[in-house]
Amino acid sequence: MSQSFSIGGLLRRPEAGAFLGLVAVLIFFGIFGGVAFLKPAGMSSWLNVAANLGIIAIPVGLLMIAGELDISVGAMVPFGAMTTAIIAGHWDQSIWLAIVVTLSFALVIGLVNGLLVIRTAVPSLIVTLGTLFAVQGIVLGMTVLIAKSTSVALKTEGPAKAIFGDFIPVVFKGQLQSIVVWWLLAAAAYVFFVHFSRRGNWIFAMGGDKVSARNAGIPTERMTMLLFVLSATSAAFVGMCQAIQFNSAQVAGGQSFIFNSIISVVIGGVLLTGGFGSVVGIFFGTITFAVVNQGIYYTDFDRNWSALIIGVLLLIAVLLNNTFRKMALTHAPKKK
Amino acid sequence: MSTPILELRKVDKSFGPIDVLHEISLKVHAGEVLCLLGDNGAGKSTLIKTLAGVHKPTRGEILLDGQPMAFDRPKDAQARGIATVHQFGGTFPLMSIGRSFFAGVEPTKGWGPFKVYDRKKANAIAVKAVQDFGITRIDDGDRLVGGLSGGERQSLAIARAVHFGARVLILDEPTAALGVKQAAHVLRIVNQAKRRGLAVIFITHQVMHAMAVGDHFAVLIRGAIAADFRKGEKTREQIADLMAGGESMADLEANIEGYMDSHDGHPPPPAR
Ligand SMILES: Nc1ncnc2c1ncn2[C@@H]1O[C@H](COP(=O)(O)OP(=O)(O)O)[C@@H](O)[C@H]1O
Ligand SMILES: [Mg+2]
Numbered sequence A: 001m002s003q004s005f006s007i008g009g010l011l012r013r014p015e016a017g018a019f020l021g022l023v024a025v026l027i028f029f030g031i032f033g034g035v036a037f038l039k040p041a042g043m044s045s046w047l048n049v050a051a052n053l054g055i056i057a058i059p060v061g062l063l064m065i066a067g068e069l070d071i072s073v074g075a076m077v078p079f080g081a082m083t084t085a086i087i088a089g090h091w092d093q094s095i096w097l098a099i100v101v102t103l104s105f106a107l108v109i110g111l112v113n114g115l116l117v118i119r120t121a122v123p124s125l126i127v128t129l130g131t132l133f134a135v136q137g138i139v140l141g142m143t144v145l146i147a148k149s150t151s152v153a154l155k156t157e158g159p160a161k162a163i164f165g166d167f168i169p170v171v172f173k174g175q176l177q178s179i180v181v182w183w184l185l186a187a188a189a190y191v192f193f194v195h196f197s198r199r200g201n202w203i204f205a206m207g208g209d210k211v212s213a214r215n216a217g218i219p220t221e222r223m224t225m226l227l228f229v230l231s232a233t234s235a236a237f238v239g240m241c242q243a244i245q246f247n248s249a250q251v252a253g254g255q256s257f258i259f260n261s262i263i264s265v266v267i268g269g270v271l272l273t274g275g276f277g278s279v280v281g282i283f284f285g286t287i288t289f290a291v292v293n294q295g296i297y298y299t300d301f302d303r304n305w306s307a308l309i310i311g312v313l314l315l316i317a318v319l320l321n322n323t324f325r326k327m328a329l330t331h332a333p334k335k336k
Numbered sequence B: 001m002s003t004p005i006l007e008l009r010k011v012d013k014s015f016g017p018i019d020v021l022h023e024i025s026l027k028v029h030a031g032e033v034l035c036l037l038g039d040n041g042a043g044k045s046t047l048i049k050t051l052a053g054v055h056k057p058t059r060g061e062i063l064l065d066g067q068p069m070a071f072d073r074p075k076d077a078q079a080r081g082i083a084t085v086h087q088f089g090g091t092f093p094l095m096s097i098g099r100s101f102f103a104g105v106e107p108t109k110g111w112g113p114f115k116v117y118d119r120k121k122a123n124a125i126a127v128k129a130v131q132d133f134g135i136t137r138i139d140d141g142d143r144l145v146g147g148l149s150g151g152e153r154q155s156l157a158i159a160r161a162v163h164f165g166a167r168v169l170i171l172d173e174p175t176a177a178l179g180v181k182q183a184a185h186v187l188r189i190v191n192q193a194k195r196r197g198l199a200v201i202f203i204t205h206q207v208m209h210a211m212a213v214g215d216h217f218a219v220l221i222r223g224a225i226a227a228d229f230r231k232g233e234k235t236r237e238q239i240a241d242l243m244a245g246g247e248s249m250a251d252l253e254a255n256i257e258g259y260m261d262s263h264d265g266h267p268p269p270p271a272r
Helices: A007-011 A016-033 A040-065 A073-090 A095-119 A124-147 A159-164 A179-196 A198-208 A210-215 A220-246 A256-267 A279-298 A305-330 B044-051 B074-079 B097-101 B119-131 B150-163 B180-195 B207-213 B236-243 B249-262
Strands: A151-153 A248-250 B006-015 B018-028 B033-038 B059-064 B067-069 B082-085 B168-172 B199-204 B216-221 B224-230
Touching: A007 A305, A016 A256, A016 A279, A016 A305, A040 A073, A040 A179, A040 A198, A040 A220, A040 A256, A040 A279, A073 A095, A073 A124, A073 A151, A073 A220, A073 A248, A073 A256, A095 A124, A095 A159, A095 A220, A159 A220, A179 A198, A179 A220, A179 A279, A198 A210, A198 A220, A198 B097, A210 A220, A210 B074, A220 A248, A256 A279, A256 A305, A279 A305, B006 B044, B018 B044, B018 B199, B018 B224, B033 B044, B033 B180, B033 B207, B033 B236, B044 B082, B044 B168, B044 B199, B074 B082, B082 B150, B097 B119, B097 B150, B119 B150, B150 B168, B150 B180, B180 B199, B180 B207, B199 B207, B207 B236, B216 B236
Parallel strands: B033 B199, B033 B216, B082 B168, B168 B199
Antiparallel strands: A151 A248, B006 B018, B006 B059, B059 B067, B216 B224
């Protein structure tokens, strides 16, 4: 049958709520903040926030669709930044070596998360809460031990700087970070992986009913490991790019990514208990979050109100998403 | 008579010190429905989990086509054509009919790393498979499974098992949560599966449902087979009495009525 265009058909998609939310906040800040935040400088401010968050939010969202949570990303961001800074800055080694080592370590931590989740009956929230603290401890302990400081500087030049942590020339008045390109590429790759390749189907089946999924022959354990590796390396990648972008790394400061990624994912229409969601929804959810986060600077409101807006937005988004999901469930095509 | 597809010989199952099944011997033939009756806690689910490879028998043999078999995991049983359909499980409520039908064995098109899930093909095959069972109301493979009625979901799960080559179909209380009409729906599908030559093991505690489709009946009481008989050998009342563990249902009803007469029409409090 053909998927003809209809309003109802669009509303039944997982990203419907996120899309409406984005339109709503754009209108809201268009009225109260003027058009400044839609001009290149304004747009790059929220696109930069969205890109840094979005690279993490998509794998976190996929884990949620598969019925798991990963909050250790909050430690993986400073981990990625600090590992890169110590190797390339403090020890003055090649930045490429730093990149390879950073991502390899992150891969190992992702494997540890995945292994602990599939080998023990402990919920992934608790497992990753454990690794969150463990990795924070390692980062703080090792940094003080090696660099005798909680902040490490580095200087990157050449192609690595341009690829991972510089401002993109010309477009948007040169205020867009290169990570935005990574985010767009990653989002496109995830759309293919989740919604077009057959493995995407496995993620939804796992979140719907893990035992049935395994009985249907889906390699649920391998997929779980893969998703935890994706979220750990993505978070470390973002930290690494930030260190290269800002020429320094701090031991703390990743925690905001935990809640912010979960908020983006939930606004994006992913069901907290798994089995339902979309990459496009998470993408819109992340932009919505970033617009509120940055848009507030363009209004006369005090910065502190943005948390209130995000809270209200989250609740409205969840209610809308519940409604749309019910519509999708009860939808039966009219008899011809 | 021909070799049964599946046979149990004196199967015992204990969980540590707890003996759940005692010396269960049963046969199921192709094109036959075996009804497994029994009260809650009788061991019906444990028995079918043993058949489906979830549990290993503590003692005794399982024979498939006359050959002794040992299943290490549910997948092994499935690979040999033994499919279990649970009351609600096996289908994913928030997935489309096509996607859930092919979960794990998705058809693809394209080449190399760009192979994509073939939605059209999956939907067409899934819809045809259920329609072949007479469920013509399902005609859109993009609908979400959770939006189907309970009976339609069961039918989808059965059609799926049959499509993927099941020879033995185990249904664990498929009609328990359904209304009269929906249950009739599922019973019709069970009859169809039987006519296609599948061996069906149908678990229920509703005698009426069993009598509507069963060729062969086994009553399980506290883990042992209390009665084993063929269609037409016992009446509905006799079967109900057997399930109640020998205590006559008629007596039970008389007791309740007597209680209500002497208690202003209130039924007795539920037993704990
Ligand atoms: N894994 C297990 N460990 C210990 N006892 C079990 C286990 N599974 C089932 N039982 C016991 O076996 C008995 C039969 O259970 P079950 O097979 O679920 O009965 P039914 O499906 O007929 O209601 C129950 O008393 C139950 O407590
Ligand atoms: Mg049971």
